[in-house]
Amino acid sequence: MSLLLSTLETTIVSTSLVSIVDALHGFDRSGWLVTSYMLTYTGFLIIYAKLSDILGMKLMLLCAITLFTIFSIACGVSNSMVLLIIFRAFQGMGGSGIYSLSTVMVTMMVPPAKYATYVTITTSVFAISSVLGPLLGGAINDSTTWRWVFYLKSVAQHTMLDLGGASAFALVAFSIPFGFPYGKSARFFRSMIEERAWKRIDALGAFLSLAGSILLVFALQEGGVAYAWGSGAVIACFALSSLLLAGFIIWERQLSMRKTVCEPMFPWRLAVNRFVLGLLINGFLTGFPFMAAIFNIPQRLQTVNSTSAIDAGIRLLPLLLLSPVASATSGLLITKLKIPPLYILILGGSLQTIGVGLFSSLPSSDLQIPPAQYGYQVIMGLGFGFNLSTILMMVPMVVDEKDMPVTMAAVTQIRVLGGTIGLAACSAVLINHIKEQAPTFLTSEQVASILLSSSNIALLSPQEQTQTRMVFAAGYSQQMRVMLYFSVAAIFSLLLLIEWRPRRVVDIAKAELSTSH
Incomplete structure (x- = not known):
């Protein structure tokens, strides 16, 4: 239930995005409505995984659910784009913890031979939310205010009681022991007061990775939109991002080599593992x-083909x-x-590239909406489904059990x-194209x-409306062409996973049996 709530938020906004930015008068900032959530959602995945190992998984999951619920309500009462973007960022912090810890905890509850089965169940929740999100977002948008996208789980707008978040919190609180997966609940209470436990946290590594990611996405999002690509602001962001990410790599390597209490966010032994790198x-x-398709296809249908939000969600099915x-499968x-x-x-990579x-x-x-686009969506959907779940299924085959949580979170x-950088790049491509052609x-x-x-x-003359929609259509096609290049590159990245006898799930079971003997 926790996972469904957090993943639903990544897609439910897609079909309501046009209405939200129209109501708050911020089309030029529309990309940030998605990016702000995805940025913190991304940046805190490894941080949550590492903190859960030190302070306890149950504690961190409950904190994540609470943060997510509070700021879901805050998003619903926002009256400006700036406030909504800020609250979405905090909402993403909560969603990040839910996604990271749910994925890790499920695999720690089952034997290695069953990893693939349960990873499939976990990724299916994400896939189901991808189906429900655009449809629910479209239905809410067409029948009531966009604010119900964030009030969705509430019993009533006036009570502001988030039943989904409260139910998930209660189930986690009563069904999982505080000591999971270590077996002793006393460990949780000791970790909160022990100075040694807090010294294990790699605060510098967390800061470097988070700051570097934020500056990188900011430069991509605002380049050519709020600032010229050659402006000092954009160049400075790219430069600082490069320095911070390089500093993160150097710091993690140095920390991995030392014998200290502080534990690296991402151990160097994983960075030099070619399978993990692949x-x-x-x-x-x-x-x-993947993210470009989920968010940009509904926008294209509404802006270019003048469909309603719910119709756009249905046509994305x-x-x-x-x-x-x-x-x-x-x-x-x-x-x-x-x-x-x-x-x-x-x-999966081949189907994705073709689609x-x-x-x-x-x-x-x-x-007009070409019927062929539905066939193209089928090919893309199959490619995305094969790729995204299989990457997680392969993690237990390439790392030891002690490294599995951080590796899963890292992947x-x-x-x-x-996906976040892709959305930022797509937004820049579209806006720059409009500024050049319109x-x-x-x-x-x-x-x-x-x-x-x-x-x-709609305020333009009929001829200008047609020309403008054609400019938007060309911009959306240009976005997908850029995504095509990344799809091709993804296929070539699989060269790092090639070996004489490719790994299979049966190898995990054999290794576990050998270890037990």
Whole structure:
């Protein structure tokens, strides 16, 4: 239930985004409504995983649920884009902990031979929320105020009681012991007062990784929009981000080499493991087109094809429904047929590349919805489903049990970071394209108006409306072409996972049996 709540928030806004930014007059900041959530959602995944190992998993999960619930309500009462973006960032911090700890705790509750089965269940929750999110967001948007996107789990707008969050909190509080997975609840209470426990936290590593990620996404989001690409602000952000991320790598290596109480956020032994590196790079590159498709296709349908929000959500179903089907199929192929995950990743990457490439070829001169796009969505959905679940299933096959929590969190974090950067890049591509093409037939005031709110397209003359929608269509196609390049790169990243005898799930069971003997 906790996982469903947090993952639902990553997609429910997609079909309501146009209405939210129109109501708050901030189309030029629309990308930040998604990016602010995804940025903190991304940045805190490894941090939560590491803190849970020191302070206790149950404590950190309860803190995450509380943070998520409080700021979900705060988002619903926001009256400005700036406040909503800030509250979404805090909401993302809570969602990050829920996603990270739910994924790690499930695998720690079952024997290694069943990892693939339960990872499939976990990723299916994410896939189901991907289906429900756009549909619920569209239905809420068309029938009532967008604020119910954030009040969704409440019994009533006036009571502000988040039943979903409260139920998840109660279930976790009463069903999981404080000492999980260590077996002694006393460990939790000792960890809160022991100075040694707090000294184990790598605060500098957490700061460097978080600050570097934030500056990088900020530069990509605002470059060519609020600031010119060659401006001092953008260049400074790129430079500082590079320095901070380089500092993170150097610091983690130095900390891993020392014999100190402080534990590195990401042990160096994982950084030099080519299989872990391959999973990280593949997850990062796959995150780009996945998030771009989930958020940009509904926007294209509403802006270019003038569909309603709920209609846009329904027309996204081919992609959303095939993704969980592929995830479930992937689990069956790996556990029942003992097919090496590498082969499934190659299949998923190929389908993803074909689907994204075909979707980027949609004509911008035709404002009708081409039936072929549904077939392209099916191909993309299968590719995404095979890839995203299989990456997590492969983690137990390439690392020891002690490194599994941080590796799973790292793979998830790098994938979401890729998606966040991809959304920022897509937003920049679209806005820059509009600024280049629209002034050829619109005044500067009209261009500023449609950038402020896409609903202002309706205020233009019929001929200008058609031309403007064609410009938007070309911009969305340009976004998908950029995502195509990352899809191709994701396939090449699989070269790091190639070995003479590809690993299978049966190898984990054999290794566990050998260890027990």
